[in-house]
Amino acid sequence: MNNQEAKLILQAYRCGGQDASDPLFAEALEQARLDPELQNWFAEENALDARIQTSLQTAVPVPRELKSNLLALRKIIRPTPWRWFQPMKLAAAAAVLLLLGVAAFLLLPQRPAPLASFREAMARYSMQQHGHVTFESHDLTKIRQWLQDRGIETKFELPATLPGQAAQGCRVVDWNSQKATMICFVLDSGEHMDLFVMARAGLPNLPESSAPQFVEANGLMTAKWVKGDKVYLLAGGNKKFLQKLLRQT
């Protein structure tokens, strides 16, 4: 190994200790120990890197509220237990699932659409604080226009009890390679609601049902109904509030 090769490797060496036992650096470190010129170069390199690292950490401060927001997530999303994934249990669970799958395939009609996944994904979008909406407006006409300009179909019916002036903006979200429109509302009562509209084709075999179905997803109450070629999901509030809101339409 010549000094040029050693420098290339030593440039990647971090003095914090994380690379101390990495065999990748052993030969180059030994060479630096024996060659004073290389040793000087290495010392200067480390000093400069330490300074840049300090500056970068100061230049990118971590927001104070981030940690508490992250810890609050566990109150919203129920953690999945690790114990299920110990190898023996995993194998047993896989065998049971395989049997159940075969039985279901033989005995049951076609599997229902993955509504649960859709609900959970939309509930997650609804809970996102940063970048919650992409376009901000209280004017539903402008919101529809913004969506149309981006090639999104806007022939959907909003519940009459969601007044236009309560709209805060909209966003287009992805689920399972499908686009869904999200319109954000804050009602006079202070309730925050997000209405998601997606083409019914995105959830095949979904029967027409104008009666809302209330299900909690990711700690958020949702109401889903199907009308025409669209599936609607309203997220926010509690079941009683949603029932009251949708009964009035």
Next chain:
Amino acid sequence: MNEADYEQAVNSFYEGLYRFAYSLAGNADDASELTQEAFARLLAKGGQLRDRSKVKGWLFTTLYRIYLGWKRRDASHPHFEITSVENELPTVTPDLMDKLEHEAVGQSLLEMEERYRVLLALYYFENHTYAEISGLLDIPIGTIMSRLSRAKEMMRKSLAAKSIGTERKIISIKPASERSQT
């Protein structure tokens, strides 16, 4: 994963994860959202991790994939920020001058191409092994070494260029008496 495990993961990794996200997204809002999304997925899917020691690598890989997903989405469906930024000039103080020096370093990082920026962020902010970085970015260790070397060189050139700008400013405000003596 139970709540205590999750809390430990947040305590151990959130700062590094946020800084990595910042180096990718280039702004605080997106960096926070990326970090929150990665931890939300840890809660939702963390049970699938058989080995708890893999949580850190899983979080960084997940965040990087979320970011790549955003990039693909934005390419096919551009987003528009509506928020307006007011142009306010800050008061110049010694603290601000120090901050400007740090910000110049931060700015140099953000000005770099993404493939260099990501590596520098992992190099300066995190203590992944190079085998882990290779897995995270899906590039061979040899490529990481040569790319990192190039990235550091580019960053130093950028900083040198910025320091020349600073020196010129300092020279221009020397008192006339001093200038006549030299």
